[in-house]
Amino acid sequence: MILVLVETGADGAAVTSLETLTFARQLAGRLGTQSVEAMVTGSLEAAATVRDQLAAQGVESVHHAGGPGMDRYSAGAWATALAAVPSDYVMAAGTPRGSEILAHVAARAGTSMAANVVDVVDTDPVTVSRQVMGGAAFEQMRVDGSPTVITVAGHAVEPADAARPSDPAWREFEPELTEADLATAVVRVEEGEADNTSALTGARVVVGAGRGVGGADDFDDLLELTDLLGATLGASRVVTSLGWRPHYEQIGQTGSRISPDVYIACGISGAVQHWAGCQSAKTIVAINTDADAPMVTGADYAIVGDLHEVVPAINEELRRRTAPDAAE
Amino acid sequence: MTNVLICIKRVPEISGEILLSDDQYSIDARHVGYTLSAHDECAIELGVGLAKDTGGHARVLSIGAAGAAEQLRYAVAVGADSATLIEADPEAFGPADVAAAIASEVRQAQMSFELILVGNDAADTGDFQVGVRLAYQLDRPVLTGINTAEIRDATVLARGAGPQGVDVFEIPLPALIAVQEGGVEPRYPSIRGRMKAKRLKIEQKAAPLEPAGSGRVRLTLPEPKPSTVHMLGEGPDAAPALVDVLARSGVLNR
Ligand SMILES: Cc1cc2nc3c(=O)[nH]c(=O)nc-3n(C[C@H](O)[C@H](O)[C@H](O)COP(=O)(O)OP(=O)(O)OC[C@H]3O[C@@H](n4cnc5c(N)ncnc54)[C@H](O)[C@@H]3O)c2cc1C
Ligand SMILES: Nc1ncnc2c1ncn2[C@@H]1O[C@H](COP(=O)(O)O)[C@@H](O)[C@H]1O
Numbered sequence: 001m002i003l004v005l006v007e008t009g010a011d012g013a014a015v016t017s018l019e020t021l022t023f024a025r026q027l028a029g030r031l032g033t034q035s036v037e038a039m040v041t042g043s044l045e046a047a048a049t050v051r052d053q054l055a056a057q058g059v060e061s062v063h064h065a066g067g068p069g070m071d072r073y074s075a076g077a078w079a080t081a082l083a084a085v086p087s088d089y090v091m092a093a094g095t096p097r098g099s100e101i102l103a104h105v106a107a108r109a110g111t112s113m114a115a116n117v118v119d120v121v122d123t124d125p126v127t128v129s130r131q132v133m134g135g136a137a138f139e140q141m142r143v144d145g146s147p148t149v150i151t152v153a154g155h156a157v158e159p160a161d162a163a164r165p166s167d168p169a170w171r172e173f174e175p176e177l178t179e180a181d182l183a184t185a186v187v188r189v190e191e192g193e194a195d196n197t198s199a200l201t202g203a204r205v206v207v208g209a210g211r212g213v214g215g216a217d218d219f220d221d222l223l224e225l226t227d228l229l230g231a232t233l234g235a236s237r238v239v240t241s242l243g244w245r246p247h248y249e250q251i252g253q254t255g256s257r258i259s260p261d262v263y264i265a266c267g268i269s270g271a272v273q274h275w276a277g278c279q280s281a282k283t284i285v286a287i288n289t290d291a292d293a294p295m296v297t298g299a300d301y302a303i304v305g306d307l308h309e310v311v312p313a314i315n316e317e318l319r320r321r322t323a324p325d326a327a328e
Numbered sequence: 329m330t331n332v333l334i335c336i337k338r339v340p341e342i343s344g345e346i347l348l349s350d351d352q353y354s355i356d357a358r359h360v361g362y363t364l365s366a367h368d369e370c371a372i373e374l375g376v377g378l379a380k381d382t383g384g385h386a387r388v389l390s391i392g393a394a395g396a397a398e399q400l401r402y403a404v405a406v407g408a409d410s411a412t413l414i415e416a417d418p419e420a421f422g423p424a425d426v427a428a429a430i431a432s433e434v435r436q437a438q439m440s441f442e443l444i445l446v447g448n449d450a451a452d453t454g455d456f457q458v459g460v461r462l463a464y465q466l467d468r469p470v471l472t473g474i475n476t477a478e479i480r481d482a483t484v485l486a487r488g489a490g491p492q493g494v495d496v497f498e499i500p501l502p503a504l505i506a507v508q509e510g511g512v513e514p515r516y517p518s519i520r521g522r523m524k525a526k527r528l529k530i531e532q533k534a535a536p537l538e539p540a541g542s543g544r545v546r547l548t549l550p551e552p553k554p555s556t557v558h559m560l561g562e563g564p565d566a567a568p569a570l571v572d573v574l575a576r577s578g579v580l581n582r
Contacts, residue, residue: 009491073495075460075472094456096508097491099449100472103460112424112543115449115456127545132454133342133355139453140545151456183499184469190487190494205579229579240510241366247510254366254509262577271343283577285570286557297555301573305563313564317571322580 002028003087003147004059005078006038007097012049016093018159020152021057024091025162027120034089035060038168039082042070051170058162060169067174073097074185079104081175087147094151102149111145116153134253136272154257155280200249200256205231205264208251208278209239210295212267212288212307216244221311222266228318234258234278236268252277266307270295287311330382330479330501333441334375335389335430335462336368336403338396338418339452352546354419355452364399367447369514371507374477375445376407382479385409385439391429392418397530405517405525416535422542423455430458431465432536442501443484448473448508453542459506470504471497475511487511 002024006017013021021036028034038059040050043066054062065081078101082090090105092098094116106113116131118138126143131153143150200206207226213219219233226233234251235244251258253273263281268274270286270293278284286299287307296302303310340357347356364372372388379386388403390396391414400411414429421429434441444466446459456472463470477486479501486497486505517525560569574580 007491073490096473096489099456100460103457103472106457107461107464112422113455113457114543115454129548132547133340133346133452134454136342136346136550137348137355138548138550140548142543142545144543180469184471184497186490186495187498188496189490189492190496229574237366243513250510262574262579273343283573285573291559297557298553299557301558301560301570303560303562303566303570305566309564310567310570313567314570317567318574318580321571321575 001087002034002036002089002091003082003085004036004038005082005090005092005098005101006040006050006054007093007095008040008042008044008046008050010045012046013053014093014095015159016095016098016154018053018057019155019157020091020093020098021054021059022159023152023157024089025058026157027089031123037061037063037085037087039063039065039085041065041078041081051168054168055165056161058164058166060166062168062170064170064172065175066172069177069182070175072185074181075100075104076181076184077175077177079108080177080181083108084173084175089148089150091150091152094153098151102151105147106145106149109145109147109149111147111149112143113149113151114141114143115151117150118153118156120150134273135276200232200234200251200258203232203258203260205229205262206234206251206258206260206278206281207231208234208236208263208265208268209245210236210266210268211238211242213239213244214267214308216242218308219244221308221315224315225264225311225318228315228322231264236274265295265299266311268295269293270298330378330384330442331439332375332379332384332386332443332445333389333434334371334386334403334408335444335446335458336364336372336399337447337450337452338362338390338392338399339365339450342452346549348547348549352548353544354547362395362398364402365447365451366509366514367449367451367507370509370512371445371447372403372406372408373512373514374507375443377512378443378477378479379409380407384442387412387439387441389414389430389433391416391421391426391535400530401525401528402517404528405521406515407521410531411528412531412533414533414535416539419544420541421539423453423457424461425537425539425541426458427461427465429536430462433533434466440502442503443479444468444502444504446504446506448506459504463504466502466504468502468504469499470506471499472506473508474505475508477505
């Protein structure tokens, strides 16, 4: 049996968890001997939605770990809940929580763990292909021990419904938690960067800023463009590392993953780790002095030029077209 | 007083093009060199600060090739007090081996380390597990994805980005924390720091165990995608063509 940890929120199951369920179902289909079951935890804000989503994914049964200890996040407690359901494979999305919880599962079971898996290439012995180097390369890795512990890389598969929905058996249980499981629980949640990140992940238009901008004081043109388009500003890691912009604006492997209608990448070279965060944009435009930059060659449209000349011209054109007495 | 042990990994510089060795088992870093991952740099910054605030000692530790001395010296240049190198073939060591070797070093060290910091995930292998495995080896509580931390009496108050906001944790010392970039700003080495690092004697040790391995079979690189870019032109003259693209994408009508 393949047990999938499903992360949930106010809107139901996380997209990355649905991807993981699809990944698990495809593996089960190939193996022919495995079924897929799901684990959900805590007070489940959107229980009805989650139930529908899991049925659509063809999940055979759902284990709901509840009780007072499961209301606040603690990796150890979640791992105890997973271990209470014997399985051949334990999977979670390669999110911060998914990775943390499965590391506990693997450390306790004395098995290996493969992070950011994109494919199971063999099952005897279990061998996976997984992202390494921030997504720039793949490693074929043998995963030893039982259960096989795997986190699934974001966007490794598109979430897809099963051919036929299931009517999953729903089992409520209260895992037996230890003091150590509870000692590392979240004591409170403060407002902060996470809120700002959601502006970026939900934005229709994103203007991206890279090292080519030049310095912390050189953002006026880009901020005006952002304003004229009702867009959200994002940045490369160089820009956040240099402190030109706050870290929550970072796009990429270690920042936000965006999926806007249009992404305008200005002065960004387009390292794989940056592409990891922006490749889901519908239309990608690059502005760069270097016509051979990977951001340019991988984009849908590009302008070759100095962004401090090109962006003011775009702003000018936008103001002209949106002026009340525009001729067109 | 809190003594802090900061575990760092020497990793190939991988922000540009990646080349594989002929046997496809490793990254060929001859032309690009080595560095520290951003998480590890933040772990150093955080650890050095916490040790200093409490009058404790900050030691850096790396398991790897002799060349890892370069990264250890860098850590000393930005404030660490001492450095230990456990010399081993880093490719032979999987994350469980690394955790076991660090645990063994912690148990034998003359100094007791109330706080151990690691990076959240290594920039090269991205295993996301050394910190957690080490915590089980040493029977300590562990947090991952932590941006900032402060020591209050015998506890650590730590913050990290959660799905709904900033998650706040409070755990008793001795403890282990996996640090994620974004909370602290790693400093640059000062001239004095560089001098100190140059003079530093790195404590060198042999690996305390035979590694079981990482399970790696080989590495592969993704297929390059053919370019389908539509060039709109050069310089400011191309601006109207770009605004046309925006109009066609339906993002101008607000
Ligand atoms: C494990 C790991 C995770 C990482 N995660 C991320 C991540 O999440 N996000 C991320 O972005 N990076 C990430 N990186 C870093 C990444 O590898 C690159 O170093 C980074 O994206 C480069 O940023 P940049 O494009 O702004 O800078 P550069 O690579 O320096 O590119 C600057 C570009 O600007 C152009 N330029 C210069 N001047 C001008 C001008 N006047 N007008 C127009 N163009 C100009 C140049 O031609 C160049 O293409 C990660 C790296 C690792 C190893
Ligand atoms: N060979 C090593 N020597 C010292 N620390 C290491 C080593 N490998 C990993 N680490 C630490 O463990 C963290 C997480 O690595 P990983 O679990 O492999 O992704 C790294 O950021 C380092 O802080």
